[in-house]
Amino acid sequence: SDHLIDYPRTPAVMDWGSLYPAFFNNPKDKTKQVEFADLGCGYGGLLVALSPMFPDTLILGMELRVKVSDFVIDKIKNLRSEHPDQYQNIACIRSNVMKYFPCYFKKAQLSKMFFLYPDPHFKRNKHRWRVINRGTLAEYAYALKEGGIVYTITDIPMLHSWIDSHFTEHPLFQKLTEEELKADPVVEKIYASTEEGQKVSRTNGLKLMACYRRVPDPFK
Numbered sequence: 001s002d003h004l005i006d007y008p009r010t011p012a013v014m015d016w017g018s019l020y021p022a023f024f025n026n027p028k029d030k031t032k033q034v035e036f037a038d039l040g041c042g043y044g045g046l047l048v049a050l051s052p053m054f055p056d057t058l059i060l061g062m063e064l065r066v067k068v069s070d071f072v073i074d075k076i077k078n079l080r081s082e083h084p085d086q087y088q089n090i091a092c093i094r095s096n097v098m099k100y101f102p103c104y105f106k107k108a109q110l111s112k113m114f115f116l117y118p119d120p121h122f123k124r125n126k127h128r129w130r131v132i133n134r135g136t137l138a139e140y141a142y143a144l145k146e147g148g149i150v151y152t153i154t155d156i157p158m159l160h161s162w163i164d165s166h167f168t169e170h171p172l173f174q175k176l177t178e179e180e181l182k183a184d185p186v187v188e189k190i191y192a193s194t195e196e197g198q199k200v201s202r203t204n205g206l207k208l209m210a211c212y213r214r215v216p217d218p219f220k
């Protein structure tokens, strides 16, 4: 369970070179940073879809279930050996986003964050366990740079409105308009690339998407 999760005590001590060796040829090179984070990445379909679109951007998937994260780690290893010049920019780690997110990312490090079909928890007393709540939003705002975007999608209307009300109430986030969504090439991948999204398509489920931009602090 959770106590077996290995996590860095601070972002500064995280060993990123072992996850993205092609970007850390020189052991002293610590400048490259993860910029996209897929939180609860499941089987990793989004990572694989984004990899060729952003070949110079380091993309990280975080996944709680050890069997699932192992599957993604293996999949990336195989992709790298089949295509030696590709898929060097994606990696997956097993971790609990709700507990350890701040241990991995520095202030304003990320430009994109993804919450695709996050697990719902309906019971009232479980609200605080949702990966999107008042406390975690503050952590996400801290790690996102100004102009950075959070992408969310779910098939559950109640969770969609929960997500939307939390982001809308938060002063550091602004909802993207329909026009902005249309102009963003990543949006199509949100709908089509993940395993959960494909499952929802097969059962003709809803795909409720909402994206939010990190805006400057209005009180500063």
Ligand code: SAM
Pocket (backbone or CB within 6 Å): 039, 040, 041, 042, 043, 044, 045, 062, 063, 064, 065, 068, 095, 096, 097, 098, 099, 115, 116, 117, 118, 119, 131, 194, 195, 196, 197
């Ligand atoms: N995003 C993927 C997709 O669209 O296919 C997976 C969606 S699946 C419904 C939700 C995933 O989030 C599961 O794989 C689950 O193990 C993971 N998860 C739930 N809580 C988590 C947490 N606190 N930290 C990391 N992953 C978590």
